[in-house]
Amino acid sequence: MSSSDQLQRVMFEQADIRSVLVGLEQSYQQALSKHHYPRLINILLGEMMAAVSLLSATLKFDGRLILQAQSDNQLKVLMAECNHQRDLRAIARFDGELPEQAEFCDLLEGGQLVITIVPEQGKRYQGVVPLEGKRLSNCLEAYFAFSEQLPTQIHLAADEQRAAGFLLQVMPAKGDSATDWEHFSCLAATLSDDELLKLDNETILHRLFHEEDCRLFEADSLQFKCDCSRKRTGEALRYMTREELEQIVRDEGSIDISCQFCNELYQFDLADIALLFSDSANIEGSDQLH
Ligand SMILES: [Zn+2]
Structure with missing residues (x-):
């Protein structure tokens, strides 16, 4: 073997x-x-x-x-x-x-x-x-x-x-x-x-x-093992403006991003986006909130 x-x-x-x-x-x-x-x-x-x-x-x-x-x-x-x-x-x-x-x-x-x-x-x-x-x-x-x-x-x-x-x-x-x-x-x-x-x-x-x-x-x-995370996915979203992201949530209900390596799905709603753009942005913690 x-x-x-x-x-x-x-x-x-x-x-x-x-x-x-x-x-x-x-x-x-x-x-x-x-x-x-x-x-x-x-x-x-x-x-x-x-x-x-x-x-x-x-x-x-x-x-x-x-x-x-x-x-x-x-x-x-x-x-x-x-x-x-x-x-x-x-x-x-x-x-x-x-x-x-x-x-x-x-x-x-x-x-x-x-x-x-x-x-x-x-x-x-x-x-x-x-x-x-x-x-x-x-x-x-x-x-x-x-x-x-x-x-x-x-x-x-x-x-x-x-x-x-x-x-x-x-x-x-x-x-x-x-x-x-x-x-x-x-x-x-x-x-x-x-x-x-x-x-x-x-x-x-x-x-x-x-x-x-x-x-x-x-x-x-x-x-x-894929080391993708909600935090990293959130950081990637910040390449768009808060207004653009909020518009997508209003149109689609949420922002859905699946990892291309492992298919893990990360969802972001308006509260997540607010958190993303707050000073002490820590999207990892938002799992508990929603
Ligand atoms: Zn992944």
Whole structure:
């Protein structure tokens, strides 16, 4: 049985190389269950979720990491997010009928892929990921090679039930490890999507690196969790004027906003809007009032 909703780091004793393995099941299925996406989107979103989980293993501080692809083609947006608590969420937007099969980079041709890191304290960082090769994994490998100068190999796979990822990377700020890298990356290159999806971490590592000493760290759990809140939704509403908001309530009865990630519905009436624009606006507290 493969490892589910877990992220596991691996260190190799004799080389300055690290690895991360991730397997998503419940979290992936829960993210999909909020929507009715076609199979192609389910698979691409699974790869996005596995990718953002792998990348979150490199976060050194509290915050969130967002991977977002967008284009003016049929596929408009693919987005996955993971924070330091390993809460995952993901969303897609598209127009019309998508082909049954297509490569990530073909669907996003002319578009953009961006990694955003939002620390809880401090400045946000944004990096543009080149749309190189065919798959998301190719793009991320190119990103690490060019932007971070870190030789990296990434495998991503998803099949609507399960999403999985594997990362192999030279340790940052270490000495000359080119020979090690060549050896390890050749071994890792044989990993197939099917093996990644079906095998547990120990078996994958044994198949790829059975002659190498490696140390598996304790696995971290990942879960689907949306951190939307009434407070944040209220803050977003304040981009409109009080008069505009009150007019909508008079016309519609209330302002109804559902979270695009988890479908949670937030409703605002005239009293909520008054509170939103009062000096000590604390919309969280208004749950009790109404
Ligand atoms: Zn939500």
